[in-house]
Amino acid sequence: MLQHVYERASLARYLSKVIIATDDDRIYKAARAFGASVQLTRTDHASGTDRAAEVASSENAPVIVNIQGDEPLIDPAAIDAAALSLLDDPDLPMATLKRRIEDPREVADPNVVKVVANLAGDAIYFSRCPIPYRRDSAGLFARDGSGAHYKHIGLYVYRREFLLAYSGLPVGPLERMERLEQLRALENGYRVRVVETEYESLGVDTPEDLERVSALFEPSMKFS
Numbered sequence: 658m659l660q661h662v663y664e665r666a667s668l669a670r671y672l673s674k675v676i677i678a679t680d681d682d683r684i685y686k687a688a689r690a691f692g693a694s695v696q697l698t699r700t701d702h703a704s705g706t707d708r709a710a711e712v713a714s715s716e717n718a719p720v721i722v723n724i725q726g727d728e729p730l731i732d733p734a735a736i737d738a739a740a741l742s743l744l745d746d747p748d749l750p751m752a753t754l755k756r757r758i759e760d761p762r763e764v765a766d767p768n769v770v771k772v773v774a775n776l777a778g779d780a781i782y783f784s785r786c787p788i789p790y791r792r793d794s795a796g797l798f799a800r801d802g803s804g805a806h807y808k809h810i811g812l813y814v815y816r817r818e819f820l821l822a823y824s825g826l827p828v829g830p831l832e833r834m835e836r837l838e839q840l841r842a843l844e845n846g847y848r849v850r851v852v853e854t855e856y857e858s859l860g861v862d863t864p865e866d867l868e869r870v871s872a873l874f875e876p877s878m879k880f881s
Contacts, residue, residue, distance in 0.1 A: 660691045661729035668733040671740045678712045704838055707824045713817050721820050723813040728858060735856035739814045742850045750819035751842055752850040754810035763808060770809040772851055780849040783809055783837050810858045
């Protein structure tokens, strides 16, 4: 799975280097075995963002992309789209992705994080609740099935200086309540650009997820 993520991320046009960051010696050895660039990090990081910041501190790249290691179907074009938002706007500190929700069940699912953005494309809020609320429609989803609900895709792009300072920002009450780390940027007054993508995030968090993703590969490529 890790090799699929690494190889697909390496296809992104705007990434000059892909590094696997881990505090686990088993992952380190596995990554080295298939030729990946890998860095062992401290074991006391509270989040993947902190781990990415440690790696960024030893790199000179002005923009850092934090890609989850459990998404073997990650779309290189989605990575490029998020990265370009920072390359095109030097004042943006951070960007991420969103995808239009097509399954009405996901609107009310607290495990699917929703996001709303302003007309400039910057995030207004991230929530586990259904946002926006449809006051004039029956139910949470539009009758025609289209809707204006978007799910957040957990890929992040940071200006290097902002990433290095991120873990030191105060944790606000909204982040504590929602348990969503990306709210820290909004609560501290920073812009987060949200780029729309067609990429459907398929993270592998459970054995069931593994089977679901494995089924999308050719039989010869299935995970063991």
